Amino acid sequence: MLLGAIADDFTGASDLANTLARGGMSTVQFVGTGRGKTDCEAGVIALKTRSAPVDDAVRQSLEAARWLLEQGCEQIVFKYCSTFDSTPSGNIGPVAEALLRLTGTGVAVVCPAFPATGRRLFMGHLFVGDRLLSESGMQNHPLTPMTDPDIRRWLQQQTKGEIGSIALDVVRSGAAALRNGLRAELTAGHRLVVVDAIEDSDLTTIAAAVADHKLVTGGSGIAQGLPQNFRDQGKLSGAAAEVPLVDGPGVVICGSCSTTSQNQVACHLQNHPGLAIDPAVLMRGSMSVERAARWVEANAAENPIVYSTAAPEVVSFVQQRFGREDVAGKIEAFFGGLARRLADAGTRQIVVGGGETSGAVVEALGLKNMMIGPEIDPGVPVLVADRSGPLGLALKSGNFGSPHFFAKALDRIAGHE
Incomplete structure (x- = not known):
């Protein structure tokens, strides 16, 4: 294993694995701290630490990093969301500092940019499309509301050391200039350095500049150029993994409440049956996994969707009434239990919307690792696991994907274009 990656959620892990596989590295996504097959060039460990207590996030991340280093990894990537999902007391800074140690x-870049999905970093400020992060809808995220687009300022609240910054004009001057800039930041005592990027070519330059860095941090976009570093060293086999097609009953599960997910749910409901899960009803115990599973099975031929997606004001009302963590835990446990019940009964395709929901589903299914298949939409690949036969999945971050993503994902898992 040449490159090891640690992702703070499951959709982010598949996003990064997709980027590395497209770059020509044989890639496996592991669930938890690394188990199963290790005959790959890139290993991506999916953790569920984005919203975990800081101490837990640091402990799990270090455990994952040690395992990857034991497999021979020459470079470690710490992957977080391209919208930098965290809080002022969040985990990105503490985990990054722990991995530095x-x-x-000496120094590591910080770059959540992913231009293919509209995430661009300029003068340290993160944009989503043509809006600042804090005006993109992410300010209403139920767990990690992003109210400040200045990644330098946000990260500074999470770290002990001072945060550095390198502007776009330095990146555009080339890899050598960027390497000099990173050395200057380290001399100034800045070990985490926010680096601008607004196009894929900027990310390629950053990758070239950090070819000899033991640690790299960023969104999945940062990995676009990393495989080329290993290719230039003659270390890649060039052998693509064969990923089986998976046919059979399919279901969509969506727990994300992002604006993108709301639109995707609405699109899917135009042609497919849907079961809305009211969080308040769930909290009162009036909806069970078994009841929902029977509904899915009755509609199995039509690729149904089960969703708790709702507008921010609805989510906020339920959280205020029952408690944010209790509501989130209840929803995740419900969707995880539903996925397990359906898979046990023969569902072979599961498409999931939302990072926390994806983590709950994969953990409930008891999967060890997943093969990386073709890309569905930017940042989202087909995943295939072995669970009493092939099980096809797609794990979508809330803000990713085209309007008709859910139907497209089911088609792609089955091998239909």
């Missing part, structure tokens, strides 16, 4: 790294 573990790997003995």
